[in-house]
Amino acid sequence: MHNNDTVVIAGCGDLGTEAGLRFARRGHHVIGLRRRAELVPAPITGRSADLRHEVPEIPADTSVVVVAFAAGSRDVDEYRATYVDGLRNVLDGIDASDADPRLLVVSSTAVYDVDDGSEVTEDTPVHGATPTAEVLVEAEALLRVRAPDAVLVRLSGVYGPGRERLIDQVRSGSARLAPGASPHTNRIHRDDAAAALVHLATVEDPAPTYLGTDDEPSRLDDVLRFLADELGVPEPVTGDGGARQSGGDKRLSNALLRSTGWAPQYPTFREGYRAVLAGEGVRHP
Numbered sequence: 218m219h220n221n222d223t224v225v226i227a228g229c230g231d232l233g234t235e236a237g238l239r240f241a242r243r244g245h246h247v248i249g250l251r252r253r254a255e256l257v258p259a260p261i262t263g264r265s266a267d268l269r270h271e272v273p274e275i276p277a278d279t280s281v282v283v284v285a286f287a288a289g290s291r292d293v294d295e296y297r298a299t300y301v302d303g304l305r306n307v308l309d310g311i312d313a314s315d316a317d318p319r320l321l322v323v324s325s326t327a328v329y330d331v332d333d334g335s336e337v338t339e340d341t342p343v344h345g346a347t348p349t350a351e352v353l354v355e356a357e358a359l360l361r362v363r364a365p366d367a368v369l370v371r372l373s374g375v376y377g378p379g380r381e382r383l384i385d386q387v388r389s390g391s392a393r394l395a396p397g398a399s400p401h402t403n404r405i406h407r408d409d410a411a412a413a414l415v416h417l418a419t420v421e422d423p424a425p426t427y428l429g430t431d432d433e434p435s436r437l438d439d440v441l442r443f444l445a446d447e448l449g450v451p452e453p454v455t456g457d458g459g460a461r462q463s464g465g466d467k468r469l470s471n472a473l474l475r476s477t478g479w480a481p482q483y484p485t486f487r488e489g490y491r492a493v494l495a496g497e498g499v500r501h502p
């Protein structure tokens with residue numbers, strides 16, 4: 218990878234743009250593919266493409282391709298069109314090009330169907346417990362067959378500037394503490410996820426899969442109490458519903474990613490949410 222090579226971001230949204238800007242700062246020419254290319258900020262070059270139906274052109278000097286598109290809804294057909302057909306089209310584009318880029322594909326830790334609070338690593342078997350998780354498992358399997366050298370990055374819950382669902386629920390009083398023990402949840406600040414992608418672009422002999430998550434799996438109620446304290450609002454009341462998540466109960470390990478030299482700027486939700494509450498950073502459209 219040379220500094221003036223091209224980097225292609227397929228699905229240049231919030232995470233893809235943050236990664237793209239970081240590649241650009243290193244001197245790369247960055248192309249951001251999305252349907253609404255007009256939203257891609259300079260110095261990234263926006264190109265309009267609907268990857269569900271189009272095979273993108275990958276320039277011959279491309280050294281890195283990042284796949285970071287997200288389906289616009291949880292409709293299963295839309296999910297499959299985006300994650301499976303979209304990935305297939307990107308793979309076809311790479312095959313048709315003279316480039317031999319490192320391929321980094323973002324997936325989700327939703328592929329782990331674990332709800333007993335146990336530790337999850339890259340070696341934990343995946344299982345599509347929901348129809349949407351099933352589609353992600355399908356996309357991952359396609360990647361393995363078509364591009365055995367690709368690097369899969371399974372991210373936990375991405376939060377960051379402008380992604381303030383939990384904060385809003387605590388502020389408005391609609392968040393609820395669990396009647397019993399609350400599940401372990403896992404998250405990663407958007408900037409740390411972007412930094413991980415840029416870092417993995419140059420790691421020698423990368424593993425096939427990395428979990429992208431911060432240092433501390435945390436019980437959801439601890440996060441809610443922390444946010445209430447930071448916001449200066451009453452602690453959420455106990456009850457059903459509210460901010461309950463459907464992410465199971467698992468403790469994700471970032472040991473393998475950390476072993477490559479990546480370290481999170483926001484090691485836990487405390488540093489990360491403090492930065493969000495302080496208004497640091499912007500959400501990319």
Ligand SMILES: NC(=O)c1ccc[n+]([C@@H]2O[C@H](COP(=O)([O-])OP(=O)(O)OC[C@H]3O[C@@H](n4cnc5c(N)ncnc54)[C@H](OP(=O)(O)O)[C@@H]3O)[C@@H](O)[C@H]2O)c1
Pocket residue numbers: 227228229230231232233250251252253254266267268269284285286287288289299303323324325326371372373374375376501502
């Ligand atoms: N949010 C989480 O907690 C979480 C957790 C784990 C993993 N992830 C993964 O993280 C990745 C990035 O998420 P994000 O937060 O950056 O999402 P985002 O801001 O919604 O960005 C997604 C991008 O994908 C583009 N896109 C969607 N469909 C497309 C298509 N058919 N053709 C071309 N581009 C398309 C969208 O642009 P257009 O609409 O303009 O096409 C948008 O720029 C996704 O792979 C997501 O699954 C997220």
